[in-house]
Every structure is written in structure tokens, then in C-alpha cells.
Amino acid sequence: MRNALLIRSDCEFAFSTLATFHSRFLRHRSGPATLEPHPNHTVRVFLSRFCVSNTHDTIPLNPPHHQPIRTSPPTPPNMPVDFHLGPTEAATRAAAAGFAQHVLKPARAEYLQHAEHSARFQATQPTYAAAVQGGLLKGQVSPAHGGTGGSLVEAAIMVEECYAVEPSAALTIFATGLGLTPLNIAGGPQHAEFLAPFLSGKGAPLASLVFSEPGGVANALEKGAPGFQTTARREGDEWVINGEKMWATNCAGWDFKGCDLACVVCRDVTESPKPGSDPRDRVMIILVTRADLDRNPGSFEVLRHVPMPGHTSVSGPHVRYTNVRVPAKNVLCPPGQGAQVAFGAFDASAVLVGAMGVGLIRAAFDAALAFARRDSRGGAVPLLERQAFADLLSGIKMQAEACRALTWKAAHAMEHGPGDYDARRELALAAKVYCSEAAVQACTDAIKAVGITAYDSTQPFAELLNNAVVLPIFDGGNVGIRRRHMQQLMQSPTYDAWAATYGPSEK
Numbered sequence: 001m002r003n004a005l006l007i008r009s010d011c012e013f014a015f016s017t018l019a020t021f022h023s024r025f026l027r028h029r030s031g032p033a034t035l036e037p038h039p040n041h042t043v044r045v046f047l048s049r050f051c052v053s054n055t056h057d058t059i060p061l062n063p064p065h066h067q068p069i070r071t072s073p074p075t076p077p078n079m080p081v082d083f084h085l086g087p088t089e090a091a092t093r094a095a096a097a098g099f100a101q102h103v104l105k106p107a108r109a110e111y112l113q114h115a116e117h118s119a120r121f122q123a124t125q126p127t128y129a130a131a132v133q134g135g136l137l138k139g140q141v142s143p144a145h146g147g148t149g150g151s152l153v154e155a156a157i158m159v160e161e162c163y164a165v166e167p168s169a170a171l172t173i174f175a176t177g178l179g180l181t182p183l184n185i186a187g188g189p190q191h192a193e194f195l196a197p198f199l200s201g202k203g204a205p206l207a208s209l210v211f212s213e214p215g216g217v218a219n220a221l222e223k224g225a226p227g228f229q230t231t232a233r234r235e236g237d238e239w240v241i242n243g244e245k246m247w248a249t250n251c252a253g254w255d256f257k258g259c260d261l262a263c264v265v266c267r268d269v270t271e272s273p274k275p276g277s278d279p280r281d282r283v284m285i286i287l288v289t290r291a292d293l294d295r296n297p298g299s300f301e302v303l304r305h306v307p308m309p310g311h312t313s314v315s316g317p318h319v320r321y322t323n324v325r326v327p328a329k330n331v332l333c334p335p336g337q338g339a340q341v342a343f344g345a346f347d348a349s350a351v352l353v354g355a356m357g358v359g360l361i362r363a364a365f366d367a368a369l370a371f372a373r374r375d376s377r378g379g380a381v382p383l384l385e386r387q388a389f390a391d392l393l394s395g396i397k398m399q400a401e402a403c404r405a406l407t408w409k410a411a412h413a414m415e416h417g418p419g420d421y422d423a424r425r426e427l428a429l430a431a432k433v434y435c436s437e438a439a440v441q442a443c444t445d446a447i448k449a450v451g452i453t454a455y456d457s458t459q460p461f462a463e464l465l466n467n468a469v470v471l472p473i474f475d476g477g478n479v480g481i482r483r484r485h486m487q488q489l490m491q492s493p494t495y496d497a498w499a500a501t502y503g504p505s506e507k
Contacts, residue, residue: 096161104166121315129204140177152411156355163359175249179207181345205260208251218480228267258293268335283338310466354407354431357439364446392449403435419499436471
């Protein structure tokens, strides 16, 4: 019972911060808004149950009144530049660290007993269910839809703590948050039934943003391109979905017959496109539930479980939808609105990928430092006294600090400004690109510093690198998507390079 209380309090506090990822900062894309107060109840739960015992903005794409989307920046808080953690940030960090140690770390020992990725994924279900019971998923639904939330900075702190300990089991949790993001952005009261399982605190419901395809989607929206190969056709009061998807974390569910909720990004083919039309005009998002798939026997199939060198308990298989019929009410974003919401979801997650990179860099530094203190490589002094080793190690430490500062700045700017949405979005993109690539370099440098011993699989270094390698190429690859988005921002005639730091420049 005591362990259950610790797990519940860790989850209840730490994961309540994730709702900001979907609501509080995303809502600011549409203009200034009053932030909800922080759920201090969860702080008290954490302080009473864990610390004592251990002593240590939605984007209203289609809002009720159909008001136009605004991109004016929010009013920044009247505060100095300060990197001290406040009470809620410090409590978030402590709760997340406890969750990582008491819940995620033991999960790794369990799933490593299985050889296949698919079996490893299924072995994490009890851990996921425990986190759900502790308030995890409710914390990934925006307050506007009945969830809870803190700040995006707190979410970044939490992600770093989890990734520094156990990235693989953590990613399944965060992927459900990404899967719920389109609903947090564009959902209305009519979509409450789709969110209900994620607010209940029961079971182990999985959500997935089903975006990527086997042939890639980096260029799917350029004029003249065939576009998304997963299609939807209107037939009466139903939409019929066909196509293949790949890399969509959690999309197959625990039993590989479909997850509880899939936000499927697809292309409307009800009518033939007009010559020269914009491919974005046909992109839509349809909600597909497990109940929908059960009503369509044989309509969902896992073609292949993808073996991966890192994140070995994560499921993102190659799947096929065949004549999946869903009611018209399942349309979250009609044709022409799907691309904006899908990419808005990835703008949000960019900051958290930066935090993932920080967590891995930190883990690489800690492991290399511990090795250098106890090992001399046959010499008279510990490795830490060797200049070559110390130079590599200090470089890793500097990368950790620089990446954390960029991630926190991006998180704070996305919520508070200054600058318009594009200026703030540029920081989020920068955090994703810079921190993900720095993580790969840091893990490589740690291996160089330690030497051949790092190639021993009982050491953490090879696994850290295997986990880091995916950061630059998932959640929107840096080369094909993230840097291209940064390029598009710089090409804009209204580009204001330093607006997210100093505010809009005087023209």
C-alpha cells in the first residue's frame, strides 16, 4: 500500500503538468488569455506523501463561435531573468524524479526479460496502468476539457527527469500526450466522449497521433505532390479510411488490434482535386476509436513490428487501415484544417523533445563522471585527472547546461512571449533541433572518453547512444521537417529574428 501511495502521488503531481503542453501554451496561439491557477492540491499530495517519506493554449481552430484565429503574443509576466526553481517547479522535479526511480526504473528490469520489442511493450502495461491510476492521463488533457495542468517549464523539467532514468517506458506515456494534443487543440464539447477514457483514472488507455507513413511525409504538402497516402472518402454519414501508417507510437494498442484513440491524419479523396490546388486543403484528422475498429472486423492490421536499436519497449508498428468506416461525428478537423492542427501538435512536442535530449546528456555525463572517478585505466591517478578525459567531460556538461537553458527558454516563451507565435515557435524548433543533435554528440563523446569499456553492454553508454540517435529523426525529422520550418520562418518578409527574446523590433 505504501508503494502504491508513492506511485500515485508521484504521478498525480508530476503528470498534471503535462496538460499545459496541450492547453495553456497552445491557447496563447490565439491571443492573450488568463491562465488557470496551478492545481495546488497535487502539490500538497506530493509534499505529504512523497517528500516527507523520502526526505530528499488550445488553438481554437473551430471554436463554438467560430472566432478567427489570432496570433498576437500574450502579455509577458513582470519578472526578471531568473533560473531558480520556484516551489511548484521544485516539487515537480522531486515528484518526477521519484516517479522515474520508483516506477519507470523497475519497469525496465521487467521488460528486458523479453527478447521481442512487441513483448517488451506489452510488459510495460502494468507500469502504465499504475501511472494512469495516479492521475497521469488526466494531466495530459487540458483544463478546458476537464484535465489539469501546470506550466510548460514544469513539463520540460518532468520529461528531463524521466529521460535521465528510463527513456523507453517514459516515451509510451508521453506519446499518449501527443496523441491527445489534436483534441486539446481543436476539440469541443461534442468530443467529450473521446476524452472520457483518459479522464477516468482507470485502465491503461492509449492514444496515438497517427501521422507518419512508410514512404515518409516530409514533402507531402508541397504542390504537385501526391500528398498523404492514407485517404478518407465520404460515403453518406460515414467516412471510409484506407492506407498504411508507420512509426505512430501506441497506434496498435496493447493487444495490437488498435489503440483506444487514434487521431488519424489523412487526405480527403471524396472529390478529385482541382489543378494547382494546395494539398493542405485536403488534409483532415479523423478520430478512430477501438470501438470503431471492433465494428469493422479485419479493418486494422499490424503488418510489422519494427525492431529498433533504442527505446526497445516502444511500439510504433507498420499498420494498415482497410475500409475502416467511422461516423461523420468522428471528424475532428475537416479537410483544410488538419495540417494546421497536426503541425501545431508537433510545435508543442518540440520543446519536450529538447527536454528528452537534456535528460540523455545528463545521464551520459553522470555515467562518465562516475566511471572517471573510480577508474584509472592502469595509471597512477583516476581518469578525471587526465586532461583529455576532463576536456570531453566538461564539453558534455556544457552541452547539458546550454540545452537545458534553451529548452526552458523555449517553454517559457511559448507561454509568455515576447514575440508573435512564429517568433516563439522558432525557439521551440531550435530546442528540438539543437538539443536532439547535442544528445547524440554528448553520448558519442562519453563513449570516446570511457574507451573500449563503453562498448560493454553492461555499461549504459551504448544504450544511451541508441536512445539518443532517434531524437533528431523522430517527432518531425530535423533535416526534412524541423529545419525546413525554421527556413520558412526566416524566409518570411515579416521575420523578426530576436522578437522571442527582446520583443518585436521597431520597424
